[in-house]
Amino acid sequence: MEYDSIIIGMGVAGISAAIYAKRAGNNVLMIEKMRPGGILNIIDNIENYPGFKSISGPDLSYQLFEQVTSLEIPYKIEEVIDISLEGNLKIVKTNKATYKATNILIATGRSPILLGLPNEEKLVGKGISTCALCDGSLYQGKEVAVVGGGNSALQEALYLSKIVKKVYLIHRREEFRGEENLVEKIKNQENIEIIYNSQVTELQEENGVLNKIVLNDEKTLEISALFIYIGYAPKTDFAKNLGITNPVGYIEVNENFETKVEGIYAAGDIIIKKVYQIVTAAAEGATAAIRFSRKKTTNKLTKTE
Numbered sequence: 001m002e003y004d005s006i007i008i009g010m011g012v013a014g015i016s017a018a019i020y021a022k023r024a025g026n027n028v029l030m031i032e033k034m035r036p037g038g039i040l041n042i043i044d045n046i047e048n049y050p051g052f053k054s055i056s057g058p059d060l061s062y063q064l065f066e067q068v069t070s071l072e073i074p075y076k077i078e079e080v081i082d083i084s085l086e087g088n089l090k091i092v093k094t095n096k097a098t099y100k101a102t103n104i105l106i107a108t109g110r111s112p113i114l115l116g117l118p119n120e121e122k123l124v125g126k127g128i129s130t131c132a133l134c135d136g137s138l139y140q141g142k143e144v145a146v147v148g149g150g151n152s153a154l155q156e157a158l159y160l161s162k163i164v165k166k167v168y169l170i171h172r173r174e175e176f177r178g179e180e181n182l183v184e185k186i187k188n189q190e191n192i193e194i195i196y197n198s199q200v201t202e203l204q205e206e207n208g209v210l211n212k213i214v215l216n217d218e219k220t221l222e223i224s225a226l227f228i229y230i231g232y233a234p235k236t237d238f239a240k241n242l243g244i245t246n247p248v249g250y251i252e253v254n255e256n257f258e259t260k261v262e263g264i265y266a267a268g269d270i271i272i273k274k275v276y277q278i279v280t281a282a283a284e285g286a287t288a289a290i291r292f293s294r295k296k297t298t299n300k301l302t303k304t305e
């Protein structure tokens with residue numbers, strides 16, 4: 001079957017695009033490798049998305065997904081592994097099947113970066129986590145550490161401080177990059193100890209589980225878990241052959257969220273931009289879908305004239 005548009009990724013960017021595309025009469029398919037809502041599923045509390053004074057990430061994901069089902073937008077839970085071109089058509093290959101479309105929108109977001117320490121990967125799930133919402137409750141009454149200095153690190157340190165006994169917040173600089181109101185909340189939270197100008201240099205384990213971290217000044221902290229929020233890497237391996245990514249994998253787009261390949265669009269955290277937020281991801285997905293829907297109508301009119 002040939003689709004008007006295939007949307008890869010069911011985060012807020014992809015779902016926003018699908019809502020606009022479907023309502024504009026597109027024959028659209030969504031492809032998601034894990035779960036609808038994307039990174040929203042790991043966010044404890046969102047307070048800056050218009051329309052919701054406060055909402056948890058999983059609740060917002062659920063509401064987005066309800067909109068997908070109520071509009072009867074078809075979707076597949078499959079991983080896209082390759083995109084190629086066949087004339088005007090885009091061929092999207094997943095781990096299970098191959099699909100064709102005139103337009104595709106890449107909205108595959110980013111995944112958290114680890115510190116790059118020797119035994120780190122094998123300790124993921126054994127004391128190392130990038131998701132406080134998923135794993136925080138395992139450490140009730142214990143001491144944990146958070147690494148990072150941006151909004152994600154601050155938000156998640158605050159969340160953890162309500163569950164655990166103590167949070168060490170380790171930041172490599174002297175000032176945080178996050179929003180001022182979050183920084184204030186962190187400073188006023190009694191069970192958060194901020195350690196500035198510091199980096200984790202060693203992870204120590206006992207019986208295969210993290211139990212201590214060593215900092216660059218040789219200080220050792222005995223902790224039950226380390227939550228890492230130091231940045232994100234884009235997920236575009238499947239699109240490398242198209243020549244639309246920069247050297248680190250982000251996709252370059254114009255103001256209509258078009259890449260340099262005709263009919264291939266990108267939106268959300270995967271693109272090169274200044275603001276990586278829910279509201280921007282939603283707006284970009286919608287703008288891209290409006291663009292390819294209008295192009296489809298114009299092409300049809302031109303053909304019948």
Ligand SMILES: Cc1cc2nc3c(=O)[nH]c(=O)nc-3n(C[C@H](O)[C@H](O)[C@H](O)COP(=O)(O)OP(=O)(O)OC[C@H]3O[C@@H](n4cnc5c(N)ncnc54)[C@H](O)[C@@H]3O)c2cc1C
Pocket residue numbers: 008009010011012013014031032033034035036037038039040042043045046047048049078079080081107108109110151152155156235238267268269270276277278279281
């Ligand atoms: C801890 C944390 C807290 C945050 N807090 C806020 C906040 O309070 N307010 C705010 O506005 N923003 C916040 N953000 C940022 C915001 O969540 C993101 O900017 C936004 O959700 C990105 O949406 P997206 O659709 O671009 O990507 P994602 O949500 O990452 O969605 C991408 C989707 O693509 C799927 N995918 C990836 N590769 C493939 C593939 N090969 N095949 C098929 N599917 C694939 C993924 O599984 C995922 O579901 C926060 C982020 C984090 C990490």
